[in-house]
Amino acid sequence: MDTEAQPTERDRSSEPAPPGPEGRSRFALVSRIADWLPGGRITLTALVCLVFLLLLNTLVAQPFQIPSGSMEPGLRIGDRVLVNKLAYRFGAEPRRGDVVVFDGTGYFGDADYIKRVAGVGGDRVVCCDEEGRLRVNGRSVDESAFLHAGDRASTVPFDVVVPEGRLFVLGDHRSASSDSRDHLGSPGGGMIPVDDVIGRADWIVWPVGHLTRLDRPDVYARVPEAADAPARAPEASDAHARVPAPPTAHARVPGGSAAAGGAHG
Incomplete structure (x- = not known):
């Protein structure tokens, strides 16, 4: 069988x-x-x-190393941040309070920089109010949560209206930051084109003990849109005294060059 x-x-x-x-x-x-x-x-x-x-x-995220103290206390020298390169790729644009990395060629210098967005297109940014605070679209902004201890919002006054498609950016350590205030008389008036923004810094990834998500401060959520802000005073000036720019150093990504993966302070 x-x-x-x-x-x-x-x-x-x-x-x-x-x-x-x-x-x-x-x-x-x-x-x-x-x-x-x-x-x-x-x-x-x-x-x-x-x-x-x-x-x-190239397309999604890139690490950048912080070379100077211009963004202290939140970002310290040697910190490595992870920059989200998709944050503004699908119709979204930088918002007030975002920490962004941008190409400063032709505006700040031939390097990448990292700063906080203080004003977007159409905003009127003024410093300072009666209490020495930044004012955006008529609303005073309490920056104490991220401004470097002992620093003022600015040591010189300024009153600017940000053109559409551009950004007014500041360092958190105002006394050690070369930012939009220092380039008001330069081509572009110190305003960074949105198209030159590389991405938004979302995380501090190194050192491990400083691992932190970089959230947008709540204080900017209370700032009205430019269309709802009080009309600009006709006597206000677009540019005042310039702040001396402190020396900065190139940032480097491990295994890469400053041009490929660094952000100035």
């Missing part, structure tokens, strides 16, 4: 189908590439990971 079990139709249907011609050709291509590379599949895997990281760094 033939006692060998015969597969039923159900058994045959549950068996995995052999790879088709397209699958076999794909596997064959991978095998040929692996055979061609020194180190075989290990080298191929490393190259795929490297390409993935490069794409991630």
Whole structure:
């Protein structure tokens, strides 16, 4: 008697189908590439990971190292922040209070900078009110939560209206920051084009003990939109005294150059 079990139709249907011609050709291509590379599949895997990281760094997120104290106390010298490069890619634009990294070429210098957005297109930014605070669209902003201890909002007065498509940016350590105040008389008036913003700094990722999410301060949520703000006084000036710019240093990303992954202070 033939006692060998015969597969039923159900058994045959549950068996995995052999790879088709397209699958076999794909596997064959991978095998040929692996055979061609020194180190075989290990080298191929490393190259795929490297390409993935490069794409991630170029299109999604990029680390930047803080080179100076211009954003203290929140960002300290040597901190590494992770910049979200998709934050403003799909119709969203920088908002007041965001910490942004931007290309300062032609405006601040031939380098990348990191600052906090104090005013967006249409905003009137004034310093200072009767209590020495920044005023945006007629609303005083209490910056004590992030302003460096002992610093004033500004040591010189200014009164500007930010053009559409541009940003007015300031460092949190005002006495050690070269920012929009220092370039009011320069081309562009110290206002940074939104198109030159690389991304929004969302996290401090190094050192581990300083791991922090960089949230937008609540104080800016109470600032009215430019259309709802009081009319600008006709005697107000667009530019006043300039603040001396402190020396800054290039920032460097481990394994990279300052131009590729750094932000000035």
